Amino acid sequence: MASACWGLPDAFCQFPAMDGKSLLLMRRTIDGTFRDIVRSWSGAIDAATAPLQIALNALERAFTSTPWIVVLALVLAIVWAGSRSWRIVAGTAVAMLAIGWFGLWRDTMVTLAMVSVCTAMAVVIGLPIGIAAARSDRMQRVINPVLDVMQTLPSFVYLIPVVVIFGIGKVPGMIAVVIYAVPPMIRLTNLGIRLVDAQVLEAAEAFGSSGRQKLWNVQLPLALPALMTGVNQTIMMALSMVVVASMVGVGGLGKNVLQAINNQFFTLGFLNGFALVAIAIIFDRTSQAFGQRLQQYRGAAHD
Amino acid sequence: MTDQSVPTLEDEDEVATRPGLEIRGLYKIFGPSPSRWIGAVKAGMTKTDLNRRHGHVLGLTDISLSIPPGRITVIMGLSGSGKSTLIRHINGLIAPTAGEILFDGTDVCRMSAAELRGFRRSRTAMVFQKFALLPHRTVLENTRYGLDIRGVPRAEAERAARRWIARVGLGGYENSYPSQLSGGMQQRVGLARALATDAEILLMDEAFSALDPLIRLDMQRILLELQEELHRTIVFITHDLDEALRLGDRIAILRDGRLEQVGTGQDIVLRPANDYIAAFVHEVNRARVIRLSAVATPLAETEEAPRLALPDRLVLEEAAREMLAAGAERALVVGPRRRPLGIVRIGDLLAGMVRPSGRPPTDQAPTGPRGKP
Ligand SMILES: Nc1ncnc2c1ncn2[C@@H]1O[C@H](COP(=O)(O)OP(=O)(O)OP(=O)(O)O)[C@@H](O)[C@H]1O
Ligand SMILES: [Mg+2]
Numbered sequence: 001m002a003s004a005c006w007g008l009p010d011a012f013c014q015f016p017a018m019d020g021k022s023l024l025l026m027r028r029t030i031d032g033t034f035r036d037i038v039r040s041w042s043g044a045i046d047a048a049t050a051p052l053q054i055a056l057n058a059l060e061r062a063f064t065s066t067p068w069i070v071v072l073a074l075v076l077a078i079v080w081a082g083s084r085s086w087r088i089v090a091g092t093a094v095a096m097l098a099i100g101w102f103g104l105w106r107d108t109m110v111t112l113a114m115v116s117v118c119t120a121m122a123v124v125i126g127l128p129i130g131i132a133a134a135r136s137d138r139m140q141r142v143i144n145p146v147l148d149v150m151q152t153l154p155s156f157v158y159l160i161p162v163v164v165i166f167g168i169g170k171v172p173g174m175i176a177v178v179i180y181a182v183p184p185m186i187r188l189t190n191l192g193i194r195l196v197d198a199q200v201l202e203a204a205e206a207f208g209s210s211g212r213q214k215l216w217n218v219q220l221p222l223a224l225p226a227l228m229t230g231v232n233q234t235i236m237m238a239l240s241m242v243v244v245a246s247m248v249g250v251g252g253l254g255k256n257v258l259q260a261i262n263n264q265f266f267t268l269g270f271l272n273g274f275a276l277v278a279i280a281i282i283f284d285r286t287s288q289a290f291g292q293r294l295q296q297y298r299g300a301a302h303d
Numbered sequence: 304m305t306d307q308s309v310p311t312l313e314d315e316d317e318v319a320t321r322p323g324l325e326i327r328g329l330y331k332i333f334g335p336s337p338s339r340w341i342g343a344v345k346a347g348m349t350k351t352d353l354n355r356r357h358g359h360v361l362g363l364t365d366i367s368l369s370i371p372p373g374r375i376t377v378i379m380g381l382s383g384s385g386k387s388t389l390i391r392h393i394n395g396l397i398a399p400t401a402g403e404i405l406f407d408g409t410d411v412c413r414m415s416a417a418e419l420r421g422f423r424r425s426r427t428a429m430v431f432q433k434f435a436l437l438p439h440r441t442v443l444e445n446t447r448y449g450l451d452i453r454g455v456p457r458a459e460a461e462r463a464a465r466r467w468i469a470r471v472g473l474g475g476y477e478n479s480y481p482s483q484l485s486g487g488m489q490q491r492v493g494l495a496r497a498l499a500t501d502a503e504i505l506l507m508d509e510a511f512s513a514l515d516p517l518i519r520l521d522m523q524r525i526l527l528e529l530q531e532e533l534h535r536t537i538v539f540i541t542h543d544l545d546e547a548l549r550l551g552d553r554i555a556i557l558r559d560g561r562l563e564q565v566g567t568g569q570d571i572v573l574r575p576a577n578d579y580i581a582a583f584v585h586e587v588n589r590a591r592v593i594r595l596s597a598v599a600t601p602l603a604e605t606e607e608a609p610r611l612a613l614p615d616r617l618v619l620e621e622a623a624r625e626m627l628a629a630g631a632e633r634a635l636v637v638g639p640r641r642r643p644l645g646i647v648r649i650g651d652l653l654a655g656m657v658r659p660s661g662r663p664p665t666d667q668a669p670t671g672p673r674g675k676p
Contacts, residue, residue, distance in 0.1 A: 054462040066644075087358070174366075188630075197435075199431060199433055199436075200435045200436070200437060202396065202431075202435065203429065203431055203435035203436075204437075204448075204452075206394055206396060206423060206428075206429040206506075207398060207421045207424065207428065207429070207449045207452050207500070208421070208422075208423035208424030208425075208426070208449075208452055208453070209420075209452050209498075210420060210584060213452055217437065217448075217452075218437065221437075221439045222437075222438070224439075248382060295439070297438060297439055297480040297482060298438060298482060
C-alpha cells in the first residue's frame with residue numbers, strides 16, 4: 001500500500017470521503033424533504049399541468065386520427081409554403097410515404113405532435129428571455145451560466161427532478177424536452193440582437209424610435225437569420241430529446257427505439273431511428289429555406 | 304458657388320425669427336467616471352494626461368458655438384477630432400459631461416427620455432456616413448421611417464415619402480431595396496428620409512464622405528439646391544476643406560476636441576487664427592472662396608462709377624469671369640438692394656487670388672482662437 005502511495009501520507013492517496021452513513025443521511029434528508037414538498041403541492045401541480053395535458057392529448061389526437069392522405073397533403077403544403085422548393089417537397093413526400101409503408105405512420109404522428117408543441121413552447125419562452133439578455137449585460141451574466149449548465153447536464157439527469165415533481169407522462173416529457181431545447185433559442189436570439197448593425201440602430205434612435213419600435217423595426221428583423229438558426233436548432237434538440245423523454249412515458253418513435261434497445265430489436269430500432277432522421281431533415285431543410293427566403297433583399301447586393 | 308445657398312432678402316427676415324442652436328461650455332469625457340475628472344479638465348488638464356494617468360478619453364473641451372437658423376454650419380476637423388461626438392450631443396445621442404445646448408429656450412441635455420424622443424421625432428433628423436438604411440425595407444419604406452415612428456397615417460406618410468424620393472432624384476426606385484442601389488443612390492435615400500420629417504435641424508455626419516468624388520459633388524449640389532428653398536438649420540460634418548468651403552455659411556474647425564476657429568470660409572482663408580489653420584487652408588483655391596466684398600476699395604469722389612455692377616457676395620473667380628466677358632477693367636461692387644459699396648479692378652482680383660508669401664501679419668487676424676467673427 002505504502003509503495004503505491006509514492007511514500008505520501010495515506011490521506012493524500014485515498015480520498016478522505018464522507019463516510020457512508022452521513023452520505024446516506026444527507027441523501028435521505030434531501031430526497032425526503034423534496035418529496036414532501038412535492039407531495040404537499042401535488043394538487044396545485046396537477047391543476048397547473050392539466051390544461052397542458054388536455055391540449056397535448058387533443059393535438060396528438062388531431063395528428064393521429066386525421067386520414068393520412070390529408071396529413072400528408074398538409075405537411076407537403078407547409079413545406080412548399082416554407083421552402084418554395086420542389087426538391088424539398090418531393091423528398092418530404094418520399095420520406096413520409098416510406099414511413100407509412102413501414103407501419104410507423106401513427107408513431108410518427110405522435111412524435112410530430114410532440115415536437116411541434118415543444119418547439120413552439122421553446123420559441124415562445126426563449127425569444128423573450130433572449131431579448132432580455134440582449135438588452136442588459138447584467139441579465140446576460142445571469143442567464144449564460146444557467147444555459148451552460150442546462151446544455152452540459154446529461155439529458156438523463158434532469159429527467160429526475162421532472163419525474164419527481166410531475167410524475168410520469170406526456171406533460172413531464174414535454175417539460176423535459178422544452179428545457180432541453182430552449183437554450184439555443186435564447187442564445188441565438190441574444191447573439192442575433194447584439195450583432196445588429198450599431199449604425200442602423202443609431203439611425204432608428206436618432207429618428208426618435210422608442211425601445212419597442214427599435215425592437216420590432218430594427219433588432220428583430222435584422223436578427224432574423226440568427227433567430228431562424230435558433231428555431232432550427234431548437235427543433236433538432238427537441239427531436240433528439242423526444243427519444244430520451246420516452247423513458248418517462250412519451251410515446252411515438254422514441255418509445256419504439258427504447259423498446260428496441262431493451263429487447264435488441266435491431267431492425268425495429270433502425271427503422272424508427274431513420275424515421276426520426278427523416279423528420280429532422282424535413283424540418284431542417286424547410287426552416288432553413290424559409291430563413292433564406294426571408295432575406296432575399298440581402299442576396300440582391302449591388303456591390 | 305456658395306452664393307446659391309445664401310438666402311435671399313425676404314427669406315432672411317423669416318429665417319431670423321426661428322430659433323437657432325446655442326452650444327455653451329460643452330465638455331465630454333469618455334470613461335467609467337467622467338464627473339470625477341471634469342474639475343481637473345476644466346482647470347486645464349490635457350487630453351494626453353487624462354488618458355495616460357486616469358484612463359479617460361477627453362472627447363470635447365469647452366465648446367461654445369452658436370449655430371444660426373436656416374444656415375449650413377460646417378464642423379470640420381481631422382479624424383478623431385471629436386466631430387461625431389459633437390454632432391451627437393445636438394440630438395442627445397450622447398450626453399455631455401458638462402455644458403448645455405439650448406434650442407428654443409430649452410436645454411437639450413436636460414430633457415427626459417420622453418422629451419428627447421419627441422425632440423428627435425419632430426425637430427431633428429440625421430444623415431449618416433454609412434447611410435444606415437434598414438436593409439429589409441424598400442426605398443419608400445425607409446423614407447417613410449421618421450413619419451411612421453411619429454404615427455403619421457400611412458397614406459399621408461407615403462405621399463410625403465414619394466414626394467421626397469422624387470425631389471432627391473430617385474423617382475422610380477421606390478420599391479427597390481437598399482442593397483440594389485449604388486452608394487450615391489443610398490445616400491439620396493438617407494437624405495430623403497431625413498428631409499421627409501420636415502425637421503428644422505438637419506444633422507449630417509460626414510454624409511458624403513463615403514461617396515466617389517463626382518457623386519459627392521453631385522450630392523453637394525443637390526443639398527445646396529434644396530437648402531436654397533428649404534432653409535433648414537444644417538450642421539454638416541466633414542474632414543474635407545473643399546467640401547466645407549463649398550457648403551458652409553459658417554465653418555467651425557475642431558482639433559483634438561477644441562474649437563480652433565469659427566467663421567465664414569473667407570474669414571478662415573484670409574485670417575487663419577493660428578498656424579494649424581494656416582497650414583490647413585494653405586492649398587485652398589482662394590478664387591473660389593474669397594468674395595468681392597473682401598477686395599473692394601472705396602470709390603473715390605472724383606472717380607466715375609463703372610457701368611458693370613457686381614454683387615459683393617460674388618467669389619473672385621465668378622467676378623473675373625463676368626468682367627472678362629464684359630471687357631471691363633473696373634466694376635462697381637454693390638450690396639443688398641444694389642447699394643454701391645466700392646469698386647474693384649482686375650488687379651485687385653488677381654491680388655486677392657494670390658496667396659501672400661510667408662505668414663500673414665498678426666494684425667490681419669482679429670478673430671481669436673475661439674472668437675466669433
Ligand atoms: N464611446 C467612446 N468611448 C471612448 N472614447 C470615445 C468614444 N467615442 C469617441 N471616443 C473618442 O473621442 C474622440 C473623438 O471621436 P469622434 O468619433 O467624435 O471623432 P471624429 O472627429 O468623428 O472622427 P472620424 O473622422 O474618425 O469620424 C476620439 O479620440 C475617440 O477615440
Ligand atoms: Mg466621425
